Amino acid sequence: MIFKPFYRFFSSYILRKGFLDGIPGLTVATINAYGVFSRYVKLMLIEKDLK
Numbered sequence: 001m002i003f004k005p006f007y008r009f010f011s012s013y014i015l016r017k018g019f020l021d022g023i024p025g026l027t028v029a030t031i032n033a034y035g036v037f038s039r040y041v042k043l044m045l046i047e048k049d050l051k
Contacts, residue, residue: 001037001040001041001044004036004040005033005034005036005037005040006033008029008032008033008035008036009029009030009032009033012028012029012032012033013025013026013029
């Protein structure tokens with residue numbers, strides 16, 4: 001839950017050279033990482049309610 005969002009940010013910002021876009025690149029990388037994080041949180045909540 002912690003490593004996957006970080007990897008998504010790293011991938012989007014560093015590997016895909018989002019840092020060259022400045023603030024928009026940082027924003028896109030952050031939103032991508034937050035999207036992955038929120039999916040994991042929702043999955044965890046769903047699993048918790050099922051038990």
